[in-house]
Amino acid sequence: MTKALWAFPGQGSQVVGMGLDLLDRDSVKTKFDEAAQVLGWSVAEVCGGDLAVLSETIHTQPCMYVVETAIADLLRAKGETPDFVAGHSLGEYAALYAAGVFDFATGLKLIAKRAELMSQAKDGLMAALLGFDGEQLATALGANPDGVLANDNNSGQVVISGTPEAVEAILKSVKCKKAVKLNVSGAFHSPLMADPAGKFAKLLETVTFQDAQVPVLSNVDPTPPRRDRT
Numbered sequence: 001m002t003k004a005l006w007a008f009p010g011q012g013s014q015v016v017g018m019g020l021d022l023l024d025r026d027s028v029k030t031k032f033d034e035a036a037q038v039l040g041w042s043v044a045e046v047c048g049g050d051l052a053v054l055s056e057t058i059h060t061q062p063c064m065y066v067v068e069t070a071i072a073d074l075l076r077a078k079g080e081t082p083d084f085v086a087g088h089s090l091g092e093y094a095a096l097y098a099a100g101v102f103d104f105a106t107g108l109k110l111i112a113k114r115a116e117l118m119s120q121a122k123d124g125l126m127a128a129l130l131g132f133d134g135e136q137l138a139t140a141l142g143a144n145p146d147g148v149l150a151n152d153n154n155s156g157q158v159v160i161s162g163t164p165e166a167v168e169a170i171l172k173s174v175k176c177k178k179a180v181k182l183n184v185s186g187a188f189h190s191p192l193m194a195d196p197a198g199k200f201a202k203l204l205e206t207v208t209f210q211d212a213q214v215p216v217l218s219n220v221d222p223t224p225p226r227r228d229r230t
Helices: 026-039 043-047 057-077 091-098 104-119 134-143 164-173 191-204
Strands: 005-008 084-087 125-132 147-154 157-162 176-181
Touching (some): 005 091, 026 043, 026 104, 134 147
Antiparallel strands (some): 125 157, 125 176
């Protein structure tokens, strides 16, 4: 039997104009309007404006969340239901929304604070490596402790993160088919995020989360959670 997975992308996937073709749908317009009330600025204007502004962390994360949750709602309105949900980094928040863990406004407020805190940590760089030499990468990471393996996506594609100096040194040391510096403003998924993470954890303690209605495949461990049967 075919299973449906809804997977939501993370920061770095943003493009100018995303979501604007859906604004003729009442449910999407309502979501954009609600987002403006929470954020104090227009997601539609930012999505339709300059890429540099859209790519600022404080804008990217709320815009991605709003567009992704709007698409999830449209799919549900068509009678579609996921068997699993997953999200890459930021996309996990849209996945949790789709699973019923929190409502739209709660998720957006969390995203807005997350983006604010992460935007304050600017001294960093991230890069994706495709078709790389694994031994060279391990050696380069060991020689540059300010750079870390941030995302181990599969055997042929990873993301490294850290100080600009460390990431540049690793890129020069590792042969790969392709290396792409990510369009993000900081060294996400690295120890450089420790301070923002600590502050954000305090906010999470104040939020009440609901049980997920469908299994959520986590970035930490993508194994579907088991449900006890009684």
